[in-house]
Amino acid sequence: MAILVTGGAGYIGSHTVKELLKRKYEVIVFDNLSTGHRELVPGGHLVEADLRSLEEVRDVFRRYPVEAVMHFAALMQVGESYADPQKYYVHNLVSSLNLLQAMLEAEVKYFIFSSSAAVYGQPLEIPIREGHPLQPINPYGASKFMVERMLPDYDRAYGLRYVSLRYFNAAGADPEGQLGEWHDPETHLIPNILLHLLGRNPGFQVFGQDFPTADGTAIRDYIHVTDLARAHVLALEKLKAGEPSQVVNLGSSRGYSVLEVIRAAEKVTGKRVSLKFGPRRPGDVPVLLASSEKAETLLGWKREFSDLEFIIETAWKWHLTH
Numbered sequence: 555m556a557i558l559v560t561g562g563a564g565y566i567g568s569h570t571v572k573e574l575l576k577r578k579y580e581v582i583v584f585d586n587l588s589t590g591h592r593e594l595v596p597g598g599h600l601v602e603a604d605l606r607s608l609e610e611v612r613d614v615f616r617r618y619p620v621e622a623v624m625h626f627a628a629l630m631q632v633g634e635s636y637a638d639p640q641k642y643y644v645h646n647l648v649s650s651l652n653l654l655q656a657m658l659e660a661e662v663k664y665f666i667f668s669s670s671a672a673v674y675g676q677p678l679e680i681p682i683r684e685g686h687p688l689q690p691i692n693p694y695g696a697s698k699f700m701v702e703r704m705l706p707d708y709d710r711a712y713g714l715r716y717v718s719l720r721y722f723n724a725a726g727a728d729p730e731g732q733l734g735e736w737h738d739p740e741t742h743l744i745p746n747i748l749l750h751l752l753g754r755n756p757g758f759q760v761f762g763q764d765f766p767t768a769d770g771t772a773i774r775d776y777i778h779v780t781d782l783a784r785a786h787v788l789a790l791e792k793l794k795a796g797e798p799s800q801v802v803n804l805g806s807s808r809g810y811s812v813l814e815v816i817r818a819a820e821k822v823t824g825k826r827v828s829l830k831f832g833p834r835r836p837g838d839v840p841v842l843l844a845s846s847e848k849a850e851t852l853l854g855w856k857r858e859f860s861d862l863e864f865i866i867e868t869a870w871k872w873h874l875t876h
């Protein structure tokens with residue numbers, strides 16, 4: 555039996571494929587390579603196809619004995635989702651519906667969903683626990699919320715067991731140096747700092763220096779991508795052991811301001827960032843921080859790689875060689 559990994563040629567998907575292969579799972583990657591890269595698929599079978607086509611999705615379930623689905627494939631640029639919400643609802647919502655329909659037809663019962671802290675919207679309390687109200691403030695977050703909202707209905711009516719994993723900021727790269735973050739355009743802080751230090755991102759700027767935080771810059775929760783990947787394997791194993799559906803945050807429960815991340819990057823690389831400040835971006839909140847208590851107690855998950863300097867060291871190693 556195989557695990558179908560949509561978006562397995564992308565950043566988080568490829569790291570998860572690697573963890574699955576290490577544990578001897580057979581893996582089928584389903585990816586249209588729109589933002590992913592063939593070179594990032596560390597093994598298994600790659601099916602180049604598009605989730606927006608129900609026929610292409612059905613076809614993969616006919617060809618392979620799929621036991622469970624991990625659904626990473628999505629678009630995720632918040633700014634673009636404001637400008638073109640239709641694109642986001644089609645890519646993130648219609649694609650998920652196609653996948654769920656094909657799963658029902660093929661009687662596949664286990665589903666691990668890549669959700670996001672964006673489902674919470676403006677935090678009402680920190681750290682954010684899973685019971686926090688869901689009030690997404692952009693179409694990207696809304697598209698994730700809508701999929702999450704459907705899943706309990708599929709569980710009740712069709713016995714689909716799922717784990718929705720709400721990621722905070724994925725960061726870092728495979729400690730063995732084989733995989734890393736490869737987005738174009740890159741919108742995430744750590745790769746943008748590192749690309750700037752490599753002379754490949756001259757326009758790098760810090761968005762906002764007037765947040766109500768100690769140094770005025772926004773605080774975020776960074777989780778190492780391999781810690782994230784391992785949580786998916788744990789979630790899959792819980793479902794296979796007969797445990798019920800769950801919603802779980804994945805963060806490190808530690809917050810760093812943008813300036814703290816920049817200082818850590820300077821320390822790791824021995825280079826200096828030339829600091830420029832720009833205005834806050836719409837919708838950016840001062841602090842986003844996960845409670846990871848549920849991931850620890852329910853999945854038995856532990857932070858192993860999510861120390862900030864280690865995150866930057868692994869990302870730096872990747873960017874130096876790619």
Ligand SMILES: NC(=O)c1ccc[n+]([C@@H]2O[C@H](COP(=O)([O-])OP(=O)(O)OC[C@H]3O[C@@H](n4cnc5c(N)ncnc54)[C@H](O)[C@@H]3O)[C@@H](O)[C@H]2O)c1
Binds near residue numbers: 566587625
């Ligand atoms: N990177 C983060 O910090 C972060 C945070 C929260 C949530 N997430 C979620 O995690 C998931 C993975 O993020 P990532 O950073 O690895 O993104 P990514 O862009 O690197 O990977 C997404 C993959 O999905 C594929 N894809 C997109 N649309 C497709 C379609 N219609 N059919 C088939 N394949 C398609 C892309 O080619 C790519 O390989 C996404 O669902 C994202 O919303 C990411």
